[in-house]
Amino acid sequence: MTSMTLNAGAPVPAQDKTNSATDLTDKSATESTSVKQQAVKTQEDIAETVGSPFCDEAKLRMRNVNVFYGEAQAIHDVSLDIGRNQVVAMIGPSGCGKSTFLRCLNRMNDTIEGCRVEGDLTLDGEAIYGPKVDVVPLRARVGMVFQKPNPFPKSIYDNVAYGPKIHGIASRRAELDEIVENSLRRAGLWDEVKDRLDKPGTGLSGGQQQRLCIARAIAVSPEVILMDEPCSALDPIATARIEELIHELRENYTIAIVTHSMQQAARVSQRTAYFHLGKLVEVNDTETVFTNPEHDLTEAYITGRFG
Amino acid sequence: MTDLTQSNLTQKEVRERIESRLASRHRKEKIFRGFGIASIAFGILAVVVLFTDIISKGSSAFVQTDIELNVTYDPAVLGIDTVDDESLAWANFDAVIRNALRERFPDVSGRRDKRELYSLVSNGAGFELRERLQQNPELLGKTETLWFNADDDVDTYVKSLSKSEEGFLGRTSEQKAGWIKSLLATGELEKRFNTTFFTNGDSREPEQAGIRAALMGSLFTLLVTLALSFPIGVAAAIYLEEFAPKNRWTDLIEVNINNLAAVPSIVFGLLGLAIFINFFELPRSAPLVGGLVLTLMTLPTIIISSRAALKSVPPSIREAAMGMGASRMQVVLHHVLPLAMPGMLTGAIIGMAQALGETAPLLMIGMVAFIVDVPHGITDPSTVLPVQIFLWADSPERAFVERTSAAIMVLLAVLITMNTCAVWLRKKLERRW
Numbered sequence: 191m192t193s194m195t196l197n198a199g200a201p202v203p204a205q206d207k208t209n210s211a212t213d214l215t216d217k218s219a220t221e222s223t224s225v226k227q228q229a230v231k232t233q234e235d236i237a238e239t240v241g242s243p244f245c246d247e248a249k250l251r252m253r254n255v256n257v258f259y260g261e262a263q264a265i266h267d268v269s270l271d272i273g274r275n276q277v278v279a280m281i282g283p284s285g286c287g288k289s290t291f292l293r294c295l296n297r298m299n300d301t302i303e304g305c306r307v308e309g310d311l312t313l314d315g316e317a318i319y320g321p322k323v324d325v326v327p328l329r330a331r332v333g334m335v336f337q338k339p340n341p342f343p344k345s346i347y348d349n350v351a352y353g354p355k356i357h358g359i360a361s362r363r364a365e366l367d368e369i370v371e372n373s374l375r376r377a378g379l380w381d382e383v384k385d386r387l388d389k390p391g392t393g394l395s396g397g398q399q400q401r402l403c404i405a406r407a408i409a410v411s412p413e414v415i416l417m418d419e420p421c422s423a424l425d426p427i428a429t430a431r432i433e434e435l436i437h438e439l440r441e442n443y444t445i446a447i448v449t450h451s452m453q454q455a456a457r458v459s460q461r462t463a464y465f466h467l468g469k470l471v472e473v474n475d476t477e478t479v480f481t482n483p484e485h486d487l488t489e490a491y492i493t494g495r496f497g
Numbered sequence: 498m499t500d501l502t503q504s505n506l507t508q509k510e511v512r513e514r515i516e517s518r519l520a521s522r523h524r525k526e527k528i529f530r531g532f533g534i535a536s537i538a539f540g541i542l543a544v545v546v547l548f549t550d551i552i553s554k555g556s557s558a559f560v561q562t563d564i565e566l567n568v569t570y571d572p573a574v575l576g577i578d579t580v581d582d583e584s585l586a587w588a589n590f591d592a593v594i595r596n597a598l599r600e601r602f603p604d605v606s607g608r609r610d611k612r613e614l615y616s617l618v619s620n621g622a623g624f625e626l627r628e629r630l631q632q633n634p635e636l637l638g639k640t641e642t643l644w645f646n647a648d649d650d651v652d653t654y655v656k657s658l659s660k661s662e663e664g665f666l667g668r669t670s671e672q673k674a675g676w677i678k679s680l681l682a683t684g685e686l687e688k689r690f691n692t693t694f695f696t697n698g699d700s701r702e703p704e705q706a707g708i709r710a711a712l713m714g715s716l717f718t719l720l721v722t723l724a725l726s727f728p729i730g731v732a733a734a735i736y737l738e739e740f741a742p743k744n745r746w747t748d749l750i751e752v753n754i755n756n757l758a759a760v761p762s763i764v765f766g767l768l769g770l771a772i773f774i775n776f777f778e779l780p781r782s783a784p785l786v787g788g789l790v791l792t793l794m795t796l797p798t799i800i801i802s803s804r805a806a807l808k809s810v811p812p813s814i815r816e817a818a819m820g821m822g823a824s825r826m827q828v829v830l831h832h833v834l835p836l837a838m839p840g841m842l843t844g845a846i847i848g849m850a851q852a853l854g855e856t857a858p859l860l861m862i863g864m865v866a867f868i869v870d871v872p873h874g875i876t877d878p879s880t881v882l883p884v885q886i887f888l889w890a891d892s893p894e895r896a897f898v899e900r901t902s903a904a905i906m907v908l909l910a911v912l913i914t915m916n917t918c919a920v921w922l923r924k925k926l927e928r929r930w
Contacts (some may be wrong), residue, residue: 298820301815301819327825333821336813336816340816342817343814351823352823355823356831403817406817408823410821
């Protein structure tokens with residue numbers, strides 16, 4: 191269990207709650223059950239987010255966000271800032287609402303029947319859910335990379351050129367070629383595909399497909415890139431490649447990434463937000479979250495006691 | 498860990514229980530497979546029987562017994578001096594044919610025998626002569642050798658001769674049979690390719706009856722049906738699947754579309770009669786109205802299959818396009834529709850095949866009428882292939898039996914051609930993802 195946190199390179203605090211890994215007796219079973227019960231119980235107890243959810247130079251500013259699927263409430267009163275050129279990782283157990291929250295940022299939730307978003311969400315001070323906001327330019331500014339690589343069943347070139355084409359970004363063919371090449375270069379895919387741009391994008395390997403999707407997303411020069419578990423379907427080598435890429439992209443883009451891998455969150459992000467049962471429990475610098483979490487739940491999660 | 502398993506069976510007991518049932522499980526699987534093979538074999542057998550029956554009965558309709566005659570365009574016999582439209586209308590071409598026959602068989606005398614002799618040739622021969630003279634006026638007063646369609650009784654008798662020694666006489670007298678045999682011996686009676694069958698419309702005389710009018714009628718009707726039902730069906734499916742809110746109204750519409758697919762087709766015929774003909778006063782027996790009625794009938798099929806095709810497009814493609822900032826319409830046009838197209842085409846072809854074989858609703862709007870002229874447009878009166886088959890199957894003349902089967906062959910050929918085109922088109926459009 192302790193090995194889970196090695197990447198953050200910190201000793202696990204609060205020894206009294208941690209059992210040694212060898213001790214798999216009944217005692218441990220009851221203890222972990224009690225932690226789970228405690229977790230359920232504390233849904234009401236998570237009074238407010240601990241740590242530092244706000245920052246000075248915020249690209250995205252979310253205040254008191256509530257999301258409902260029909261009657262069920264998926265997100266409870268979440269407030270969070272995502273700073274300019276910052277990578278913010280969102281972690282938490284399955285079903286805690288982190289993907290739902292991410293999809294609010296470019297209004298992908300609009301497509302889900304019965305989904306309702308309340309609260310103030312702004313991008314550079316402009317309301318995302320404003321009555322006059324057109325989702326088409328919004329999504330051009332806030333791009334998205336999905337969990338499963340989903341290239342279009344078209345050629346590699348057409349995949350990357352699609353965004354610039356529909357938004358009318360390139361006026362000439364040469365310009366479009368340039369955008370495609372640049373995007374593929376920045377996604378670290380150019381050398382692998384430059385000789386087969388007319389081959390279908392679906393013929394690439396999983397890791398290459400995901401980089402193609404990233405190239406496609408950055409081809410329209412978005413300001414923010416949302417990544418919803420972008421490496422969950424990839425092997426460690428492809429994952430490392432993508433993480434490297436996220437690192438490079440940070441210079442020009444603001445990135446919000448949802449991940450189930452705490453090592454990944456520790457490696458790629460500057461700030462980490464821990465979600466639990468639709469509530470934002472803790473936001474802090476990544477190092478603080480993984481070495482010295484403020485909230486008990488965060489600590490229980492990152493030490494692998496549930497989730 | 499054994500104490501954690503809920504039953505008290507040992508592993509050996511469990512294995513014994515599994516093995517004791519193994520034989521019966523394998524036997525069941527064998528029986529199931531056997532049923533599958535048997536049903537496929539039955540299906541193939543049925544198709545083979547159907548095709549051999551139709552082809553053996555119908556193939557003889559593609560040849561027709563023709564008779565060779567020396568005809569003289571004698572102005573005196575014809576009763577005209579010059580060749581113009583008016584005189585041609587009055588000219589007695591039948592007399593020319595009769596003279597030619599009397600010349601060939603000079604021994605025949607007596608009214609009854611002569612009438613018997615004249616019936617060797619189809620009574621459409623006179624019209625053929627008129628057309629020929631109209632196109633070549635210089636033939637007036639000259640003699641030439643021409644082949645004419647023999648009468649259907651002659652045709653039936655000649656064809657039956659190849660099957661048995663004495664052949665099928667039917668309405669043919671012994672005397673006539675003698676003439677036929679002598680003509681066959683000299684080569685003046687011959688089975689030739691039946692072009693009439695492919696160039697003429699319907700006729701009371703089997704030897705003059707052709708499939709062309711019905712074929713064209715079917716093609717025009719299908720054209721109207723396809724041009725209306727495919728765009729309307731696909732548009733409805735796209736709206737319902739991609740844009741419409743999911744509420745009680747769209748549920749109601751969906752249920753109704755599913756129900757409409759099961760409505761007996763004759764009901765659509767009654768609807769067409771009441772609305773298109775009685776209310777809008779469109780022409781009767783026209784492919785336009787037939788196409789409209791068949792559109793109503795095929796729409797549910799196309800909508801249902803198109804929606805299924807749209808549903809099968811992976812949602813990840815929609816999300817990807819939407820995430821790029823594509824509008825709903827761009828998502829549909831650029832990504833969803835190309836992927837759903839093969840499935841939609843399959844639905845359209847099933848609908849078209851249904852429409853091609855449909856008879857009942859077309860009876861209601863008058864496409865069952867006796868139509869001799871080949872239609873040249875969607876408002877000309879016409880009939881369709883299945884109705885033509887129905888009409889011929891109902892006719893008493895023996896020669897219509899083979900023509901019925903031949904018409905079925907034409908119908909099947911059209912169907913197979915249509916399906917082949919669709920399969921080719923689908924293969925071309927199909928893309929993997």
